[in-house]
Amino acid sequence: MDQFLWNATQGLYVDYNFKTQTQSTFIAATTLLPLWAEMASKEQAALLVQRALPLLIEKGGIAGCTQKSSGEISSERPARQWDYPNGWAPHQMMIWKGLLNYGYESEAQELVYRWLYMITKNATEYNGTIPEKYDVVAASHKVFAEYGNVGTDFEYITQEGFGWMNASYQYGLSLLKEDAIAHLNKLTAPETLF
16 A cells, blocks of 8 residues: 555555556545554654645535545536535544544544534534535535435435434544533534634
8 A cells, every 4th residue: 555555745645547557646535544444654644634634624524535636627527426525424434533543633523523513503404404415615515516415405305314424423423522512512613613
């Protein structure tokens, strides 16, 4: 992994194209997943936290990729649901665990809070609805990329919710400290806390 995916200059893990034998310039949330797998050294972890988090953190959590990597949206390059400005539950949960694996408690707390705040605020404003994905930049459920957002226009709303969204909320609550939960209950905006 380090031979092909670690970019020491950037301090990030990136994708590797075996045909061209080059590293990708696309920066995605997955750059942080080696922390979850405990495959990064302590030095690599420190660089990832220092360099990747500022590139990916948004009001509602971690974006699927950077805006620059996503590129300009056009008819040749339509919006993709896993790209900026969207965030997904699996990325969030794996990144939280990864940060905790390496002792980055405050960073994990902030990311958990941002994600849960976004979900909670949207649910309170839209009749308790929790759709499958969010725009983490706007901290909104209004996602219109690729397949749209199941539940956005309330055309299809599951009674039981979406598995990974439900899991991310429950897992996040289990990680969040009591004072942060108190702020969440008051819907204190993350920008006033972090």
